[in-house]
Amino acid sequence: xxxxxxxxxxxxxxxxxxxxxxxxxxxxxxxxxxxxxxxxxxxxxxxxxxxxxxxxxxxxxxxxxxxxxxxxxxxxxxxxxxxxxxxxxxxxxxxxxxxxxxxxxxxxxxxxxxxx
Amino acid sequence: xxxxxxxxxxxxxxxxxxxxxxxxxxxxxxxxxxxxxxxxxxxxxxxxxxxxxxxxxxxxxxxxxxxxxxxxxxxxxxxxxxxxxxxxxxxxxxxxxxxxxxxxxxxxxxxx
Numbered sequence: 151x152x153x154x155x156x157x158x159x160x161x162x163x164x165x166x167x168x169x170x171x172x173x174x175x176x177x178x179x180x181x182x183x184x185x186x187x188x189x190x191x192x193x194x195x196x197x198x199x200x201x202x203x204x205x206x207x208x209x210x211x212x213x214x215x216x217x218x219x220x221x222x223x224x225x226x227x228x229x230x231x232x233x234x235x236x237x238x239x240x241x242x243x244x245x246x247x248x249x250x251x252x253x254x255x256x257x258x259x260x261x262x263x264x265x266x
Numbered sequence: 267x268x269x270x271x272x273x274x275x276x277x278x279x280x281x282x283x284x285x286x287x288x289x290x291x292x293x294x295x296x297x298x299x300x301x302x303x304x305x306x307x308x309x310x311x312x313x314x315x316x317x318x319x320x321x322x323x324x325x326x327x328x329x330x331x332x333x334x335x336x337x338x339x340x341x342x343x344x345x346x347x348x349x350x351x352x353x354x355x356x357x358x359x360x361x362x363x364x365x366x367x368x369x370x371x372x373x374x375x376x377x378x
Contacts, residue, residue, distance in 0.1 A: 181364065192270075192355050192368030193310070206363065241310065245364065253364060257302075257310040 152177060154258035156242050162264045163232055170228045171261045175244030182225050183255060184217055185241040186210070193241055199225060200247060232265045239263075268293040272356045272369035279346055279376050287341040287372045289330075289356035297358040299323075299332050299339040300366065305352045313341075313354070346376045 155174045163169050175182050180201050185193035196215070197207045201222035211217075214232075219225040229236055239262050243255040273288040291297065301313040301323070314323030319334035328343045339356060356369040 183365065185366075190370070192357070192370050193366070195365045195367065198365060206365065243310075243366075254312045254315065255364070255366060256312075259309045 154242055154244055154256050156240075156258040156261050158261060159259060160262050160264075162266065164266050165234060166231055168228065168230045169232060169263065170226055171240055171263075172224060172226050173242030173244075173258060174224045175242070176256055177223075179244035179246050179256070180222065181245045181247055181253075182219055183243040183245075184225070184227055185243065187239040187241055187260070188237075196227075229263075232263075234265050237263055237265045268297065268358060268360050268367050270356050270358055270367055270369035272354075272372050274370070275353075275373035277372060277374045279374070281348055281376055281378050282345045283376075285341070285343040285346045285350075285374065287354055287356075287374070289339045289341065289369060291337050291339065291356075291358050293337075293358055293360060295361040296334070297360050299330070300357040300359070301328070301330055301339070301341050302355045302357060302368075303352050304355070304371075310355070346374070348376045348378055350374060351376045 157172045183198040184196040187193040199219040214230045217227045239260040241260045242258045245253045245255045269292045298317045300315045302310045303313045314325040316323040316332035322331045330341045353371045353373050355371045357366045
């Protein structure tokens with residue numbers, strides 16, 4: 151069973167450093183989503199791709215954040231000049247586009263980021 | 267904007283007790299509604315969903331009915347087990363996008 155995978159699972163960095171996370175979706179899924187979850191809160195939407203096109207970005211996604219999905223398969227999320235407020239769990243999810251509403255999103259295990 | 271409000275936890279129950287976790291939403295149009303569950307040490311996984319008014323989602327003994335008139339999607343289970351201990355998230359997906367908008371989560375603790 152090849153579910154959604156994310157790497158690394160944990161990342162500790164110093165304030166001001168750049169970090170990059172990777173997400174590998176379920177192979178036949180063409181939509182990929184990034185969310186951020188802080189302690190005691192629900193996940194918050196950041197951005198999503200359909201194939202290689204980035205279709206929506208949340209206002210939470212400051213200009214220090216950039217996401218790519220260059221070949222419509224895996225995706226990367228980069229945070230430049232990290233701040234302590236970036237400490238969170240970063241979740242990736244994938245799904246297939248269909249004419250049906252409410253398609254299930256399948257989540258990866260997340261990357262936990264700690265900025266010191 | 268669209269939002270989800272769910273009851274704060276933790277909810278603490280004895281095994282075989284009846285469970286209700288309240289969830290209400292604010293949205294334009296007709297969103298799809300979901301309950302996701304996060305077991306200790308595991309990732310988020312879908313528990314059940316409903317895509318139109320009066321639909322009932324069900325799975326593993328859990329049920330929730332999409333109530334348009336009260337903008338609610340309350341989660342219920344008739345008899346909880348210790349293995350149901352987890353954090354439960356109510357979420358909606360607006361009609362014009364598949365992104366999910368989550369509530370803050372409700373922790374359920376079931377004791378034998």
